[in-house]
Amino acid sequence: MRRWLLAMAVIAGAGLVVVLAVGADPWQALGAALASAFGSPVAVQETLARTTPLLWCGLAVALAFRAGVWNIGAEGQLLAGATAATAAVLAVPAGPWSGPLGLLAGGLAGAAWAGIAAALRLWRGVNEVLSTILLNLIAVAGVSWAVHGPLQEAARTYPQSDAIPRAAWLWRPFPPGRLNLGFLLALAATGLLVLALRRTGWGLEIRAGGDSPETARVCGIRVERVQAGALVLSGLLAGLGGAVELTGMTHRLFERFSPGWGYSGIAVALLGGLEPVATAVAAALFGALAAASGGLQRVAGVPTVATLLIQGLVIIVLAARRQR
Amino acid sequence: MSPAEVLTAAAPLLWAALAELLGERAGVLNIGIEGVMLSGCLAAALTATPLGPWWGLAAAAVAGCLANLLFAMVIASGADQVVAGTGMVLVGAGLTGAIFRSLQARGFSGALVPTLPWGPLEVGALVLVALVWWFLQRTRAGLIVRACGENPDAVAAAGRNPVTVRVAVLAVAGGLVGVGGAALVLRAAGSFVEGMTAGRGFLALALVLLGRWRPLPIAIGTVLLGAATGFQFHLQGLGLAGVPYQLLLALPYVLTLAVLALVPPSRVGGPAALGKAYQRQR
Numbered sequence: 001m002r003r004w005l006l007a008m009a010v011i012a013g014a015g016l017v018v019v020l021a022v023g024a025d026p027w028q029a030l031g032a033a034l035a036s037a038f039g040s041p042v043a044v045q046e047t048l049a050r051t052t053p054l055l056w057c058g059l060a061v062a063l064a065f066r067a068g069v070w071n072i073g074a075e076g077q078l079l080a081g082a083t084a085a086t087a088a089v090l091a092v093p094a095g096p097w098s099g100p101l102g103l104l105a106g107g108l109a110g111a112a113w114a115g116i117a118a119a120l121r122l123w124r125g126v127n128e129v130l131s132t133i134l135l136n137l138i139a140v141a142g143v144s145w146a147v148h149g150p151l152q153e154a155a156r157t158y159p160q161s162d163a164i165p166r167a168a169w170l171w172r173p174f175p176p177g178r179l180n181l182g183f184l185l186a187l188a189a190t191g192l193l194v195l196a197l198r199r200t201g202w203g204l205e206i207r208a209g210g211d212s213p214e215t216a217r218v219c220g221i222r223v224e225r226v227q228a229g230a231l232v233l234s235g236l237l238a239g240l241g242g243a244v245e246l247t248g249m250t251h252r253l254f255e256r257f258s259p260g261w262g263y264s265g266i267a268v269a270l271l272g273g274l275e276p277v278a279t280a281v282a283a284a285l286f287g288a289l290a291a292a293s294g295g296l297q298r299v300a301g302v303p304t305v306a307t308l309l310i311q312g313l314v315i316i317v318l319a320a321r322r323q324r
Numbered sequence: 325m326s327p328a329e330v331l332t333a334a335a336p337l338l339w340a341a342l343a344e345l346l347g348e349r350a351g352v353l354n355i356g357i358e359g360v361m362l363s364g365c366l367a368a369a370l371t372a373t374p375l376g377p378w379w380g381l382a383a384a385a386v387a388g389c390l391a392n393l394l395f396a397m398v399i400a401s402g403a404d405q406v407v408a409g410t411g412m413v414l415v416g417a418g419l420t421g422a423i424f425r426s427l428q429a430r431g432f433s434g435a436l437v438p439t440l441p442w443g444p445l446e447v448g449a450l451v452l453v454a455l456v457w458w459f460l461q462r463t464r465a466g467l468i469v470r471a472c473g474e475n476p477d478a479v480a481a482a483g484r485n486p487v488t489v490r491v492a493v494l495a496v497a498g499g500l501v502g503v504g505g506a507a508l509v510l511r512a513a514g515s516f517v518e519g520m521t522a523g524r525g526f527l528a529l530a531l532v533l534l535g536r537w538r539p540l541p542i543a544i545g546t547v548l549l550g551a552a553t554g555f556q557f558h559l560q561g562l563g564l565a566g567v568p569y570q571l572l573l574a575l576p577y578v579l580t581l582a583v584l585a586l587v588p589p590s591r592v593g594g595p596a597a598l599g600k601a602y603q604r605q606r
Contacts, residue, residue: 022426070406072355126584129355129406130530134577134584137523141574148570260417266410303425305518309418312359315411316394319403 006321007271007282007314011289014310024300036295037288045177046294049249051287053078053258055186056241057265058272058279059193060234066197066274067230068210068223073117073132074238075262076139077110081239082246083139083146084109086253089164090151098168103185103243110239111232113139118228118235128231136262144255151253160254170248182244186280189237193276206230238262260308267311270318286311325555331446332511334550336361336521338449339504340528341535341542342456343497348532349460350493351473351486353599355409356395357501358525359416364388364505366420369437369516370427372509377440381506388502389495391416396494400487402601413525421518434516437509445507450543452500457539469493473595476602486602501525523577530580534587537594549576 019029037047057074064071088105089098117135120126144159146152151161170181197203208216209223209230216223241261246253268286272279289307296302325333340357347354354360367387372380391412398408424434460466468489471479476486508524509516527549535542553576 018422072406072410120581120585124585127533130526130533131581131584133355133523133526134530134581137526137577138574138581141570141577144573145568145570149568260414263410263414266407267414270407301426301429303422305418305421305425307418308414309422312411312414312416312418315414316398316403316408319407319411320398320401321403 003271003273003318003321006317007285010313010317011285011310014313018302018306018309019296019300022301022303024302029296029300029302032295032299033292036298037292041174042177043291045174045179047284047288047291048183049178049180049287050290051284052180052183052186052248053241053245053261054264054268054286054290055183055190055280055283056244057238057261058268058283059186059189059276060237060241061265061269062272062274062276062279063193063197063206063237064230064234065269066210067206067227068213069121069227069231069234070129071114071117071132071231071234072129072266073114073135073262074234074241074265075258075260076132076136077113077235077238078242078245078258078262079136079139079143080113080235081106081110081242082253082257083143083151083242084239085243085246086151086161086164087146089168089247090162094165094167096167098165099170099247102164102168102247103240106243106246107236107240110242111236113239114235115232118231121231122224122228143253143257147254153252158254161252163252164247168247169251170244172248178249180244180248182248185240185244189240190276190280197276202226238265259304260311263308264311267315267318270315325551328442328446330547330551331449332442333553334547335446335449336504336508336512337524337528337531337550338543338546339445339452339507340501340525341531341546342449342452342539343500343504344528344532345456345535345537345539345542346460346469346493346497346500347490348537348598349473349595350469350490351476351595351597351600351602352396352399352490352494353405353409353529354392354395354412354494354497355406355526355529356412356416357392357497357528358521358523359413360388360391360395360498360501361505361508361521361525362416362420362519363391364502365509365516365520366424367502368506368509369434370432372437373432377438377510380437380510381440381445381503384502384506384509385499386502388505389499392494392498392501393491395498396491399601400491404601405599417519424516424518437515439514440510442511445503445511448503449507453539453543460539470595472602473597476597490602522573527576527580530584533594534580534583549579552576552579 060074085102085106089102117131121128147159153162172180205226209226268282271282293304293307364384368380368384371383472486472489479486
């Protein structure tokens with residue numbers, strides 16, 4: 001509980017400082033923020049739609065951190081997933097299979113991207129913090145290349161892909177709101193992860209490897225392998241997040257596709273105490289913040305990039321508290 | 325590319341890598357220098373535009389020092405260094421981005437920052453290589469810093485507080501990272517762009533690892549990497565390379581990852597207490 005109060009205090013405090021710094025009226029800004037996050041049914045849908053990629057990345061980070069693997073690479077894995085989903089959906093004639101195909105391609109690509117780091121860790125002893133960060137930077141350049149090159153729209157005007165066919169779009173239950181099937185899939189993944197961690201032998205191995213690698217090793221768990229597997233699965237979740245964002249929200253790939261969801265996922269997972277259900281609640285909080293930042297930009301002139309600052313401060317404050 | 329140009333391209337990375345080395349020898353893994361460097365870049369650009377490049381350099385050092393002190397205080401509380409460092413990356417990107425965008429709305433473009441002449445920052449980086457080696461290997465203070473990285477309990481037993489030593493080292497290192505940011509703005513680029521460090525802080529981290537925590541190998545690796553990337557852009561300028569520009573941007577990272585994968589895992593590791601939070605024994 002103290003964790004949540006602390007995070008809320010950081011969000012409110014840093015938000016106030018930013019609003020005052022750009023010279024806006026705090027009450028007007030607060031009104032705009034609340035209106036764009038909760039003010040109408042469409043606004044609530046927007047909050048949940050923004051929650052979706054944060055939840056996928058939060059689950060990815062929570063799983064890896066629980067296993068004792070520092071996956072800082074959810075960002076790159078998400079981008080790999082979105083890129084592969086775009087390529088797969090556009091390569092095959094449209095049909096009812098387009099959506100599932102995109103998600104499958106995205107999940108696999110995310111797993112493969114994390115798999116590079118997992119293989120380097122397992123067989124070459126390369127520190128995963130470094131390799132996943134480098135893979136993020138490579139993925140950003142890769143997306144940029146893809147939308148200037150092989151995946152660029154047929155018109156060749158803008159650095160973006162063609163829109164994917166309607167058949168591949170994820171279902172939106174209440175248009176014009178942007179809430180989509182991807183959110184429900186993320187909730188399902190949350191439930192599955194809870195069951196897997198609590199009720200399976202694999203989950204026990206993951207938790208043991210993260211909490212006490214020495215003990216786990218003595219008990220005959222091959223910790224390094226379990227951790228490499230967790231990293232790949234973590235990449236799968238982040239990759240699915242990218243595919244869901246593409247097929248559910250943007251419907252096309254472009255430069256700066258992600259405003260940093262992979263990094264936000266770290267804040268989300270830490271606030272959730274690395275527990276899947278609490279991570280979902282944390283994702284909703286940051287989803288509301290993301291939806292609010294849109295309104296703050298329009299009404300009060302607060303740059304949306306300030307949300308990165310707030311998330312960073314939340315991570316720092318929670319890191320300082322966690323080990324005490 | 326002349327050697328002078330190579331050095332200009334490599335200097336920002338060299339300042340950052342040597343700063344990271346100091347911190348790691350004291351036992352602190354600082355992922356956050358990417359964010360610290362960005363704050364140095366913005367401080368340099370903001371101060372140099374009205375007051376001139378030398379004041380920009382000073383401001384960058386102060387900004388880097390303050391940013392790293394924030395990180396130092398957080399880890400002094402026993403926080404996990406990887407997590408806190410990741411937070412610092414976001415804070416640096418978010419803070420500089422927000423400040424820059426609100427100033428942009430008031431007419432500050434970040435372009436045409438007055439620059440320094442060739443020399444002080446390039447030669448300074450080379451001098452720093454020798455200086456860091458001398459400090460770590462030949463001075464008593466350097467010995468204490470290294471001891472904090474190997475066995476902080478022994479430092480505490482000898483009557484010094486490892487936390488204080490680490491905070492002091494990080495303050496100095498932050499100043500050096502800030503100077504690295506200034507080298508980027510006031511020498512290599514001549515302007516400020518959002519997110520302009522583009523992963524240099526992370527490359528510095530990798531270079532320290534590849535240089536096995538010794539100044540000279542780190543410097544050689546840094547200059548080689550600077551030359552390799554500079555050379556690619558040179559080819560691009562001559563229209564010789566068929567490689568798309570966007571993929572060239574990824575070259576330093578691919579190269580670094582490949583070297584990390586190919587170099588056999590050494591038995592000679594880093595400082596024994598690297599990355600471990602220090603908690604005082606009661």
